[in-house]
Amino acid sequence: MVEYITRRLGLMVPTAFLVTVAVFLLIHLTPGDPATVILAESYTPEAGAKIHQDLGLDKPLPQQYLLYVGRLFHGDLGRSVRNKLPVTQAIGERLSATLELGFAALIWSLLIAIPLGTIAALRRGRALDVVASGLTVAGISVPNFVLGILLILFFGLLLRVLPVGGFVALGESVPDNLSRLIMPAIALGTFGTASNMRFTRSSMIEVLNQDYIRTARAKGAGWWQVVNRHALKNALIPVVTIVGLQVGAILEGALVTETVFGWPGVGKLAVESIFSKDFPVVQGIVLLSALSFMFANLVVDLVYAWLDPRISYS
Amino acid sequence: MRRAGILLLFALILSACGGGGGGTSTTPAGTPKTGGTLKIAQETEINTLDPNTSGLLVEREIYYNLYDSLLGIDAKLNFIPELATAWKYTDDKTLVMTLRKDVKFQDGTAFNADAVKFNLDRYMTSTDPAAARKSDLGSVQSVEVQDPATVVIHLKRADATLLAAFVDRAGMMLSPTALQQLGSKVAQTPLQAGSGPFEFVEWKRDDHLTLKRNPDYWRKDKAGHQLPYLDQIIYRPLIDLNAILASLKTADVDMARTVAGKDVDAVRSDSTLVYKATPSLGYQGFELNVSAPPFNDPAKAKAVALAVDRAQILKNVILNNGVVSYGPITPASWAYDPSEKIYDKPDPDKAKATATGFSFTLKTANTQDSIQTGQLIQAQLAKAGITVNLLPEDFGKLTLETRVQHQFDAALTGWSGRIDPDGNMYAFWHTGGSFNDGRYSNTQVDQLLEQARATTDQAKRKQIYQDAQKVVAADAVYVFVYDPVVAQISTKKVQNFTLIPDGINRLAEVWKS
Numbered sequence: 001m002v003e004y005i006t007r008r009l010g011l012m013v014p015t016a017f018l019v020t021v022a023v024f025l026l027i028h029l030t031p032g033d034p035a036t037v038i039l040a041e042s043y044t045p046e047a048g049a050k051i052h053q054d055l056g057l058d059k060p061l062p063q064q065y066l067l068y069v070g071r072l073f074h075g076d077l078g079r080s081v082r083n084k085l086p087v088t089q090a091i092g093e094r095l096s097a098t099l100e101l102g103f104a105a106l107i108w109s110l111l112i113a114i115p116l117g118t119i120a121a122l123r124r125g126r127a128l129d130v131v132a133s134g135l136t137v138a139g140i141s142v143p144n145f146v147l148g149i150l151l152i153l154f155f156g157l158l159l160r161v162l163p164v165g166g167f168v169a170l171g172e173s174v175p176d177n178l179s180r181l182i183m184p185a186i187a188l189g190t191f192g193t194a195s196n197m198r199f200t201r202s203s204m205i206e207v208l209n210q211d212y213i214r215t216a217r218a219k220g221a222g223w224w225q226v227v228n229r230h231a232l233k234n235a236l237i238p239v240v241t242i243v244g245l246q247v248g249a250i251l252e253g254a255l256v257t258e259t260v261f262g263w264p265g266v267g268k269l270a271v272e273s274i275f276s277k278d279f280p281v282v283q284g285i286v287l288l289s290a291l292s293f294m295f296a297n298l299v300v301d302l303v304y305a306w307l308d309p310r311i312s313y314s
Numbered sequence: 315m316r317r318a319g320i321l322l323l324f325a326l327i328l329s330a331c332g333g334g335g336g337g338t339s340t341t342p343a344g345t346p347k348t349g350g351t352l353k354i355a356q357e358t359e360i361n362t363l364d365p366n367t368s369g370l371l372v373e374r375e376i377y378y379n380l381y382d383s384l385l386g387i388d389a390k391l392n393f394i395p396e397l398a399t400a401w402k403y404t405d406d407k408t409l410v411m412t413l414r415k416d417v418k419f420q421d422g423t424a425f426n427a428d429a430v431k432f433n434l435d436r437y438m439t440s441t442d443p444a445a446a447r448k449s450d451l452g453s454v455q456s457v458e459v460q461d462p463a464t465v466v467i468h469l470k471r472a473d474a475t476l477l478a479a480f481v482d483r484a485g486m487m488l489s490p491t492a493l494q495q496l497g498s499k500v501a502q503t504p505l506q507a508g509s510g511p512f513e514f515v516e517w518k519r520d521d522h523l524t525l526k527r528n529p530d531y532w533r534k535d536k537a538g539h540q541l542p543y544l545d546q547i548i549y550r551p552l553i554d555l556n557a558i559l560a561s562l563k564t565a566d567v568d569m570a571r572t573v574a575g576k577d578v579d580a581v582r583s584d585s586t587l588v589y590k591a592t593p594s595l596g597y598q599g600f601e602l603n604v605s606a607p608p609f610n611d612p613a614k615a616k617a618v619a620l621a622v623d624r625a626q627i628l629k630n631v632i633l634n635n636g637v638v639s640y641g642p643i644t645p646a647s648w649a650y651d652p653s654e655k656i657y658d659k660p661d662p663d664k665a666k667a668t669a670t671g672f673s674f675t676l677k678t679a680n681t682q683d684s685i686q687t688g689q690l691i692q693a694q695l696a697k698a699g700i701t702v703n704l705l706p707e708d709f710g711k712l713t714l715e716t717r718v719q720h721q722f723d724a725a726l727t728g729w730s731g732r733i734d735p736d737g738n739m740y741a742f743w744h745t746g747g748s749f750n751d752g753r754y755s756n757t758q759v760d761q762l763l764e765q766a767r768a769t770t771d772q773a774k775r776k777q778i779y780q781d782a783q784k785v786v787a788a789d790a791v792y793v794f795v796y797d798p799v800v801a802q803i804s805t806k807k808v809q810n811f812t813l814i815p816d817g818i819n820r821l822a823e824v825w826k827s
Contacts, residue, residue, distance in 0.1 A: 032710025040369035042446040044748040045718045054443040082361050083519065093519065156564055164560045166550060167521055262552055264521035272359060272520055277710060
């Protein structure tokens with residue numbers, strides 16, 4: 001097991017390297033110049049050249065990349081072009097908001113998806129199953145920003161029961177934090193809810209048809225006990241895969257949701273940094289996002305072995 | 315694409331639920347109330363809190379409430395005393411300023427002539443690559459402390475624009491003690507560094523920036539009450555214009571400077587909001603590169619200017635929230651000339667007779683308003699037999715190609731405007747000016763612009779700028795299209811707000827009912 005984990009961690013290094021190359025090239029291929037953002041209306045060719053020199057943008061691209069990678073090995077992701085903060089600090093300041101939103105979205109998705117998926121499987125083909133399946137199609141089809149806007153319109157502007165956006169830290173006021181968390185969490189989590197429910201349902205149906213379920217029933221186990229102890233745990237293995245990938249993708253989904261709701265997390269930072277050509281911050285966020293995805297994958301594989309003792313890694 | 319989708323959808327939704335009722339554009343009077351928090355939406359996040367490296371309008375908005383300038387301006391753009399109580403040119407190259415004696419910075423350091431020298435020297439000698447005040451103070455030779463309340467500014471050359479620079483960031487005074495202690499941190503956390511009505515509390519980037527009342531502020535209102543009235547100001551950057559509108563409607567913010575042009579009518583008729591607008595100092599239009607074909611032929615430039623229907627663009631793009639532009643000096647300026655209306659009405663026939671049958675590429679920023687303007691120009695010029703190829707580009711790329719490389723035929727650009735007409739003209743149309751993208755060169759214009767800088771009499775300067783403007787507009791080196799308004803949208807609770815054409819909210823006298 002230890003050998004397996006070590007090997008997987010080792011494989012992350014070349015992957016991360018490829019990510020840095022791809023991100024570095026993509027960012028430098030996009031049109032635009034950070035100097036125009038920094039100087040805005042004060043921009044003159046001379047001042048622009050000075051900024052380029054200061055940021056090292058006057059050097060050839062391969063040299064810029066090597067300098068970047070060299071700094072990476074020292075844990076230095078560079079400094080924000082916009083406000084000169086270290087990138088690690090810029091991202092670090094935002095991470096807690098994104099994690100809070102991401103986990104709230106995940107909890108929302110699991111609390112709804114697993115019971116509903118299980119019930120739909122048990123009532124396969126009946127009205128409840130049809131309604132639940134219809135809802136999942138809707139949940140998967142509606143992009144999170146559309147749902148977000150509809151939530152703002154309904155709960156924020158028409159009913160006025162929830163604030164339309166913004167953020168209050170948990171430490172400042174728990175009710176204010178939670179009231180601002182509800183809508184973005186639902187908007188972000190609903191796609192996951194829908195897909196998790198579909199996976200739970202289909203996996204549950206498959207498991208319920210297995211011989212060992214029939215055996216358990218034949219031995220006199222109660223229906224609920226069979227569902228809960230024998231079926232659900234096995235049915236959840238594919239769901240774990242999906243949920244694991246969703247954890248890794250929290251940053252990705254947060255890009256749009258955080259922008260719509262003005263939630264000051266890493267996603268909003270990424271969008272703002274892209275618009276202002278703040279390439280060190282964009283690079284840092286993409287790298288973080290890629291690494292979290294890789295770690296999530298590894299954790300998913302390890303959780304498999306725990307859920308299903310037949311799986312073993314060596 | 316996704317962002318565009320968000321904007322479009324939200325636009326539809328918001329316009330569908332726009333409020334009714336009679337709107338008002340005046341602020342009700344009443345007895346000022348002390349206390350309360352004012353929440354303001356800013357359309358972009360700021361980069362820095364140090365006036366030395368500032369380049370954004372939204373930054374000035376915060377600075378004016380945190381720092382004091384040497385001079386102020388009123389709603390008609392007249393200079394008024396602020397940290398300096400009097401100022402006088404003793405000769406062309408010597409400006410003497412008398413300073414207030416009752417001002418302390420928020421950290422307790424006294425404001426005096428030494429502080430002025432310290433600040434101006436810091437701006438002039440900064441080695442920061444983003445230092446932006448050096449050029450504002452380019453005419454200053456040295457700063458001399460005559461006594462604690464008198465500072466003498468010696469100039470390299472006569473410069474009538476300096477007073478306007480002292481209203482803006484080049485005239486903003488920070489505590490020398492705080493600057494020395496904070497070092498580069500002043501850009502992030504200028505704790506007790508100003509002398510303004512509010513003190514810095516915290517800045518959580520892209521979330522909020524909080525200021526609190528400065529209890530020792532030196533200004534009082536007309537009844538003798540201590541200013542400011544508000545306890546706290548919270549700025550929130552909301553980059554989506556639809557989010558700003560939603561936040562105003564739900565009173566999640568109290569005030570904002572901008573909503574999307576299409577929403578202005580709905581805001582005006584919303585009984586819960588107050589919309590105020592005044593002509594701005596800025597203009598919109600497109601510049602022509604007169605150093606290369608086709609516009610090195612003056613007839614072709616004039617044909618373009620003759621064929622453009624400015625009123626149609628004003629109506630369709632910004633829904634008449636502005637006026638047709640005839641030159642770089644807008645109706646908000648003291649130098650405005652209402653009689654100058656060259657190229658007033660579109661005249662495709664006269665344009666055809668001047669020059670026709672040529673084509674050019676019009677580069678625009680990649681924004682909805684710019685592209686729509688470009689499309690209208692394209693259709694209008696087609697009537698005069700002129701073919702326009704539209705090329706929308708990323709704003710950074712557009713700036714690079716126009717300002718640095720001069721690689722363009724025509725480019726849609728605008729200017730936010732400056733208090734002094736020099737700021738709207740010199741850099742753009744003086745030979746070799748730093749914003750002279752089209753490499754225009756006209757000896758008469760050069761002489762007039764230099765003469766205006768060296769003249770301190772405002773009436774004479776006004777005439778000179780009007781003369782220079784006539785030449786620039788007639789040469790059609792820049793086709794002026796419209797002057798937008800500056801606006802302020804607030805909930806009804808916001809009282810006693812004065813809108814100044816520079817578009818900056820000054821909040822010392824604002825209170826909340």
